[in-house]
Amino acid sequence: MADIYVYITHKNGVADDSALELLAAAHKIDASAAVTAIVTGSGADLDKVADALAASYPKVLKFNQVALAYPNAEVVRKLLVNILPANAVVLVPHDTFGMDLSPGLSIKLDSTFVADVVDIEALDGSDLKLIRQEYAGMVSTHISADIAKGAVINVRPGSFAPDESQSASGSVEDKSVDDSDLKVQRTFLEVVEAEMGDVDITKSDVLVSIGRGIEDEENIEIADDLAEALGAVVSCSRPIVDAKWLEKSRQVGTSGKTVKPKVYIACGISGSFQHMGGIKGSPFIVAINKNIKAPIFQVADVGIEADILDFLPEMTEAIKAM
Amino acid sequence: MEILVCVKWVPDTAENEIEVNRDGSDIERDDLVYSVNEWDNYAVEEAIQICDKVGGNVTVVTVGDEETEEVLRREMAMGADNGLLLHDDAFDGSDGRGIATVLKAAVQKGQYDLILTGAQADDGAAQVGGMLAAMLDYPYASLVNKIEVDGDTLKVGREIEGGNQEMNAIAMPCVLSIQTGINEPRYVGIRGIRKVASVEIPQQGVDTLGIDAAMVGAIGARVKRLDYFVPDLGEGAEMLEGSNEEIIAKLIELLKAKGGLK
Numbered sequence: 157m158a159d160i161y162v163y164i165t166h167k168n169g170v171a172d173d174s175a176l177e178l179l180a181a182a183h184k185i186d187a188s189a190a191v192t193a194i195v196t197g198s199g200a201d202l203d204k205v206a207d208a209l210a211a212s213y214p215k216v217l218k219f220n221q222v223a224l225a226y227p228n229a230e231v232v233r234k235l236l237v238n239i240l241p242a243n244a245v246v247l248v249p250h251d252t253f254g255m256d257l258s259p260g261l262s263i264k265l266d267s268t269f270v271a272d273v274v275d276i277e278a279l280d281g282s283d284l285k286l287i288r289q290e291y292a293g294m295v296s297t298h299i300s301a302d303i304a305k306g307a308v309i310n311v312r313p314g315s316f317a318p319d320e321s322q323s324a325s326g327s328v329e330d331k332s333v334d335d336s337d338l339k340v341q342r343t344f345l346e347v348v349e350a351e352m353g354d355v356d357i358t359k360s361d362v363l364v365s366i367g368r369g370i371e372d373e374e375n376i377e378i379a380d381d382l383a384e385a386l387g388a389v390v391s392c393s394r395p396i397v398d399a400k401w402l403e404k405s406r407q408v409g410t411s412g413k414t415v416k417p418k419v420y421i422a423c424g425i426s427g428s429f430q431h432m433g434g435i436k437g438s439p440f441i442v443a444i445n446k447n448i449k450a451p452i453f454q455v456a457d458v459g460i461e462a463d464i465l466d467f468l469p470e471m472t473e474a475i476k477a478m
Numbered sequence: 479m480e481i482l483v484c485v486k487w488v489p490d491t492a493e494n495e496i497e498v499n500r501d502g503s504d505i506e507r508d509d510l511v512y513s514v515n516e517w518d519n520y521a522v523e524e525a526i527q528i529c530d531k532v533g534g535n536v537t538v539v540t541v542g543d544e545e546t547e548e549v550l551r552r553e554m555a556m557g558a559d560n561g562l563l564l565h566d567d568a569f570d571g572s573d574g575r576g577i578a579t580v581l582k583a584a585v586q587k588g589q590y591d592l593i594l595t596g597a598q599a600d601d602g603a604a605q606v607g608g609m610l611a612a613m614l615d616y617p618y619a620s621l622v623n624k625i626e627v628d629g630d631t632l633k634v635g636r637e638i639e640g641g642n643q644e645m646n647a648i649a650m651p652c653v654l655s656i657q658t659g660i661n662e663p664r665y666v667g668i669r670g671i672r673k674v675a676s677v678e679i680p681q682q683g684v685d686t687l688g689i690d691a692a693m694v695g696a697i698g699a700r701v702k703r704l705d706y707f708v709p710d711l712g713e714g715a716e717m718l719e720g721s722n723e724e725i726i727a728k729l730i731e732l733l734k735a736k737g738g739l740k
């Protein structure tokens with residue numbers, strides 16, 4: 157078995173949740189593997205992350221360079237290509253950074269790429285069996301990946317239970333490379349923060365959230381009415397924002413807001429992982445969807461198979477009549 | 479500016495229930511409604527808007543067959559200038575790397591300043607754009623939701639977590655994968671589609687592209703799909719049954735108990 161490496165993403169001196177999820181994933185590939193963490197950045201924040209990781213990883217490789225202060229995927233890819241041994245297996249979170257980094261990394265390493273893995277079943281020789289989802293999560297697939305020449309595997313955030321055993325007491329190795337080896341054709345300029353918007357959906361205990369099932373901009377009214385009757389706020393999935401029917405600040409999900417309501421009423425939302433990734437704190441989830449097979453019914457507490465265009469107005473009337 | 483946009487014809491998840499066939503070897507393909515991959519539609523719209531501003535041509539390309547060629551006509555009806563079909567039996571069963579290998583050969587036969595892909599397609603891999611860029615040794619940025627042309631350089635915004643935007647300067651030629659919401663793709667009426675219905679679309683295969691057939695298709699694939707299945711995820715939601723009136727009465731009780739209704 158080749159060596160397994162995990163690329164750690166971090167922010168403000170704290171490793172992302174994926175750091176321990178990927179460790180668990182690595183052990184699912186090979187239970188006895190000594191897994192190495194790779195962490196890049198600069199300054200005191202980086203030291204903090206690396207030291208904390210050593211509790212979980214037997215070996216932490218720390219790259220402290222100005223060129224890596226912001227994780228520009230093009231720069232990180234160059235670094236990894238320079239330092240990884242042949243046939244390495246690299247695990248990366250399937251988030252906006254991993255999507256930027258990994259496909260190209262696999263080409264440069266001449267290794268196999270598997271995207272957005274949700275589970276790992278078995279390694280048999282160089283044949284790694286994994287599970288993915290397709291068609292917006294409506295069906296799953298078993299995948300066979302030939303990792304004889306190594307692999308880059310992007311793992312879906314939240315799909316492995318974090319390995320919190322902290323059983324490593326590992327070492328941190330300070331590494332560095334020549335800055336001239338990190339020159340790329342893409343320069344990071346700045347991060348523009350998302351706009352605040354007129355309502356703060358993160359403050360509401362109850363959210364009436366609408367998805368593509370609302371079908372038409374005019375129909376949003378029926379969600380407004382229900383929210384008003386409930387004393388709730390209207391939030392939405394991404395396609396509603398893409399269509400410019402509601403402001404970006406109302407979008408729930410990994411590329412929108414993270415919400416922690418008491419009750420989340422999902423109306424005409426299929427339940428993609430990017431959407432569900434924005435719902436934290438285990439709220440009571442009610443899903444209303446006309447397709448009994450919609451993935452949202454797997455994660456909701458209560459499901460109603462109905463057309464929201466009929467159901468929501470009826471519900472509003474019933475609440476008003478109370 | 480010469481822009482190449484990679485596009486794919488996919489089963490439309492908003493129009494179909496995707497179901498696994500009897501033996502799990504495929505999804506049920508009968509009566510499936512196909513459409514342009516949602517992300518690719520934004521990519522083509524962006525390419526057209528860039529050329530409207532700075533001049534140039536938009537070429538749309540797909541790795542597919544005579545049936546999936548329809549995706550090229552849809553995008554030409556939208557305003558793309560040229561279509562290119564990359565078709566060969568040797569391409570069947572390609573993994574992402576195989577598709578990128580075919581596209582790379584097509585890019586090298588042309589003269590493109592900018593190559594756009596969608597952020598992801600029906601199997602949610604989000605891989606072809608990044609692979610293509612690495613094969614070409616071009617710089618790459620994914621999940622792009624803003625493009626400004628500035629001479630030989632582009633200023634691009636990438637969507638990152640929380641809806642924040644990471645701004646980058648990137649040199650051309652480059653590959654960008656486009657995120658939904660970057661623009662509002664124009665509506666294409668039936669008239670537009672009729673206009674391009676009989677346009678001749680050039681085809682290229684292994685020989686014209688100069689591809690080693692062992693690198694693509696099922697033979698070249700290092701990643702293989704073994705089956706399709708519907709996972710058993712345990713209990714799932716408690717489904718409320720009965721008439722709407724009964725369901726609503728139950729729901730109101732539940733909402734009261736959970737703090738959703740005072």
Ligand SMILES: Cc1cc2nc3c(=O)[nH]c(=O)nc-3n(C[C@H](O)[C@H](O)[C@H](O)COP(=O)(O)OP(=O)(O)OC[C@H]3O[C@@H](n4cnc5c(N)ncnc54)[C@H](O)[C@@H]3O)c2cc1C
Pocket residue numbers: 252292366367368369370371392393394395407408409410411412413423424425426427428429430431434444445446447450462463464465491492597598621
């Ligand atoms: C990098 C990246 C980041 C992303 N970030 C986010 C994010 O932050 N938030 C987000 O939401 N998405 C995000 N997405 C998009 C995500 O993958 C899905 O495409 C999106 O969540 C789907 O939204 P939806 O459920 O509203 O639409 P669909 O998946 O189209 O589902 C619509 C649902 O409505 C049902 N329906 C249709 N009509 C009716 C009716 N009349 N009555 C009842 N039910 C009906 C259908 O059965 C279906 O289940 C992201 C994607 C990428 C690639």
Ligand SMILES: Nc1ncnc2c1ncn2[C@@H]1O[C@H](COP(=O)(O)O)[C@@H](O)[C@H]1O
Pocket residue numbers: 483484485486515517518539540541542574577594595596597598599600601602603604605606607
């Ligand atoms: N068969 C194909 N032909 C042309 N472009 C493709 C094909 N498959 C994928 N792409 C492009 O790659 C993008 C990402 O797809 P994927 O990596 O399959 O998720 C798509 O949005 C397309 O732009």
